[in-house]
Amino acid sequence: MEEITVSLVSLGCAKNLVDSEVMLGLLKQEGFSLTTDPKQADVVVVNTCGFIDVAREESINTILELAELKKKKCRLLLAAGCLSQRYGDELLFLMPELDGLVGTGDTGAIAAAIKRSLQGERPVYIRRENPAPEDAPRLLSTPGHTAYLKVAEGCDNNCSYCAIPSIRGPYRSRPLPAVLAEAEKLAAQGVRELNLVAQDITLYGTDLTGKRELAPLLKELAKLQGITWIRLLYAYPERVDKNLAAVIAAEPKVCNYLDLPLQHADNRILARMGRRLTMEDMLAMLSGLRREIPGIVLRSSFIIGFPGEGEEAFGNLLSFLAEARLERVGFFTYSREEGTRAATFRRQVPESIKQRRLEQALSVQSRVMEEHNRSLLGKIMTVLIDGPSAQDPGVTLARSEGHAPEVDGYVRISGRHQPPGRLVEVRITGSCGQDLLAEIL
Numbered sequence: 001m002e003e004i005t006v007s008l009v010s011l012g013c014a015k016n017l018v019d020s021e022v023m024l025g026l027l028k029q030e031g032f033s034l035t036t037d038p039k040q041a042d043v044v045v046v047n048t049c050g051f052i053d054v055a056r057e058e059s060i061n062t063i064l065e066l067a068e069l070k071k072k073k074c075r076l077l078l079a080a081g082c083l084s085q086r087y088g089d090e091l092l093f094l095m096p097e098l099d100g101l102v103g104t105g106d107t108g109a110i111a112a113a114i115k116r117s118l119q120g121e122r123p124v125y126i127r128r129e130n131p132a133p134e135d136a137p138r139l140l141s142t143p144g145h146t147a148y149l150k151v152a153e154g155c156d157n158n159c160s161y162c163a164i165p166s167i168r169g170p171y172r173s174r175p176l177p178a179v180l181a182e183a184e185k186l187a188a189q190g191v192r193e194l195n196l197v198a199q200d201i202t203l204y205g206t207d208l209t210g211k212r213e214l215a216p217l218l219k220e221l222a223k224l225q226g227i228t229w230i231r232l233l234y235a236y237p238e239r240v241d242k243n244l245a246a247v248i249a250a251e252p253k254v255c256n257y258l259d260l261p262l263q264h265a266d267n268r269i270l271a272r273m274g275r276r277l278t279m280e281d282m283l284a285m286l287s288g289l290r291r292e293i294p295g296i297v298l299r300s301s302f303i304i305g306f307p308g309e310g311e312e313a314f315g316n317l318l319s320f321l322a323e324a325r326l327e328r329v330g331f332f333t334y335s336r337e338e339g340t341r342a343a344t345f346r347r348q349v350p351e352s353i354k355q356r357r358l359e360q361a362l363s364v365q366s367r368v369m370e371e372h373n374r375s376l377l378g379k380i381m382t383v384l385i386d387g388p389s390a391q392d393p394g395v396t397l398a399r400s401e402g403h404a405p406e407v408d409g410y411v412r413i414s415g416r417h418q419p420p421g422r423l424v425e426v427r428i429t430g431s432c433g434q435d436l437l438a439e440i441l
């Protein structure tokens, strides 16, 4: 076969990144050469994101930018991921720059799509459930000591504002043996930190055995040689139960960290979102977690400007933030998504009000974060070395159990560099915005 070089640009969330890494593994297995530089590629694939407006914009701009390369070496431009799954034909019609599309359930067909396109089929359009085999090869794009482990696909929660169930389909857990086999392979190749991801990890196993299997999965993962940290991302708050809390508390390898998107805190808005906990339930759950797992770091995310969110409802969210004192928080402004129930709701909030409220929420949360960081001064903690700072050569970037990759900032260590993947003891000497400053003991 003629040597064909492929470059894959991955956008969106960690789940999409795992799909990208699997597609790269399959392309290599099929004999394609790979490059991280799209300018050097014969074929460029964009693994898109498309669940809210800003993500769609980024995906479309990226496709248009990369289409410029077709004036040079690039012969084919294909799109995969949520934007291609959600808009399919419409996307092909609106973007003649694209030579083909692969759906979110078709990562297994990426090589076939490129081959058919190279043979002249235009546009190639594959959206018929060709998932990658469970033991598909995967080329990590994260630093070698850390990786995401996707345990399931799709979602059944059907929050009123969310298009993901219509894009990614119903909840499908990966079989336990397949998840363990992949984790073992990752450990063997030097991964020390496993970040568990899905749309909702707490639903894991219910479609297979009718029972929640996340806690048993964690116990099995904790037995793996070489794995040092296991981190839980995207937990659905209603299913954070005593069983799960007990495993987090008992298993030293399971990080004292939990990411649980709460989305809002006003009871009327929570009900309109289709969320099943009230503010009181959430406060009780958070204090229960902190009682059972002292020192746990809690991350959450909230939507600002949901239809019907008046000043009082927004005020309730601000008071909740001040009371809940979550260590890590991300905010999104509401995006009116066609095909969702909330898109039909009256009392849509104007963009200017969303932006004003976003700034208010950010300032409340940054005070909470600063107080949290101040409370860590002088503390000794174990951190995982990520590597030298690109911006600041004298600084090594590391993360504690309380810092998820890419979203929670770093522990910045001055002085002699330490190899990535090593665990070291540090003393916290200060903070700078979201980051902590530390010295090695």
Ligand code: SF4
Pocket (backbone or CB within 6 Å): 155, 156, 157, 158, 159, 162, 163, 164, 165, 199, 200, 236
């Ligand atoms: S749990 Fe998350 S992915 Fe599922 S419907 Fe709700 S917001 Fe969407």
